[in-house]
Amino acid sequence: MSTAAHGAGEPCGDGLRERETVRTGGRHGGESAASRATSASTKDEDAVEAPRNGSDFAHLFVFANEKAGMKKVDKEHVNQIVFEMSKGSEHFKEAQRRDERTQAEVRKLRAKLATTLESDLAPVRHRVDAKVTKLLRERDLSRIYCVVDMDCFFAAVEMRDDPSLAGKPMAVGGLSMISTTNYLAREYGVRSAMPGFIARKLCPELVFVKSNFDKYRQASQEVRDILKKYDPKLHAGSLDEAYMDITDFVDVKIATEQAGANLDADAQTARRFHVAERVVQAMRDEVSAHTRLTCSAGIARTRMLAKIASDRNKPNGQCVVPWQPEKMLRFTRELAIRKVPGIGKVAEKKLKDALGVATVRDLWDKRYLCAHLLSAVQADYLLRVTLCCTNPSVSSSQASSSSAASSSAAAVSALPSAFGQGEDNQRGRKSIGMERTFSQGASSVQELFDTCLDICARLSRRCVEKQLIGHCVTLKIKKSSFEVFTRQTIVTNAVPRCADGTDLFEHARELLAREMPCRLRLMGIKVSKLIDPSHAPVKIVSSGVLHAVKPWMMRRTLK
């Protein structure tokens, strides 16, 4: 465990002395050989190029990090295969370009750090200290949260329905991309988000199963129906995940089970958590009995911690984060920052390489530096994380986006608001889009426009079904080089107003025409700035071309 990245040992760890510039201390404490190699090369421009192996490039791939069931994988070997299969490809080159940009960001942060004086931080300290006081005062630990996460969900469904798969390493997906694997496959280093052709190299006997989302949706619904008995308002984060507040269920159980002796507050909380563990165990038993699928769960006083805990005893296990504030805090501060929802590959690299932050404890120790060097939004979120203040605040508008992490980009989607779930409820939605990858690149004018129209038509059908129209049309294109661009336009009359997509295509076509000629591997269309369709001045029709449709011809008008 790396705690080497601390300051010189001052209480607050910034390691500053008066009038001295800020240092981060040994930033290479717990880093991999890979990041050492890259860090060294950024530091010493003319350093001798060391021989490279696959592990030196592992950081370029999303699937290089730890995942449940992959503890004993020979990572060196996996990295080498992935590298061999990837090097020289367009995808690999783009990954390298992105990494280069990230490293440039790191250098910028370091430069900023190098010129930071103690005097710069004085006002920051005040601000942060005040914020900490405020956050702790407002912290709400009154609820008990549970996050349920299905084990290898897609793969588990397929194995359940075809027992012959059970003893074999298998993956759901195809040669281009894998969405889930079972634990046998993970022993080979094969995991989600890995291209299938690399997976097959790692594990030649790997069985591929094509994904069947209807089946997963069905299974997911069955699970949800059980979970709803424990929290009717549960939020389905995705097909294989549910965010629950089991406080009420636990309290009712306690009330009916035993007369509440005169316990003090701590003893009551202790009992509630004890009951919560039993409740969640029973709930999980019920899920597996009814669906023959296993799940794991996390229990904690914040949704973020419950989410993190849900991964800890996978598969088919559960983990409770201690309820005592000091213990909960210790659990939190020992976490690697990558475990924090919203901190991904890039943010981790920046925090580690530029600030020497590897754990939440480091985040706390360097909170003043973070406040000074990072954006207000990000610093605020990270500070909340260190204090376990990630629960939705009661005061703020509960309705719209009271996410536990409303200040961090991806954390918001990771910890969705407990609001707006269900197929008919599109209130929370901000955009709707559709994209398609060409199997072998598309460049002819005909093909590009045909595809564009096709995507517009399919997307429009979905929009009409869900009664969604919006004022912003975005075209997304990915070139054969894997570079991605977006082009958007605001349209006066919200689209789409017809299910065949002709009006949407009008705008998308213009955006596309401006980018021609081009060779693409992906095209996507998105509609955003959505409005309430009942306010639309013109009715949306489910079929037909709008301008050709007279009111009496409309087969069906939608609200």
Next chain:
DNA sequence: GCGGATCAC
């Protein structure tokens, strides 16, 4: 407001 980037599943 736009376009790029990041993140999660």
Next chain:
DNA sequence: GATGGTGATCCGC
């Protein structure tokens, strides 16, 4: 030989 789709947010300009 070959690396996905959907939705959301944040940031710099």
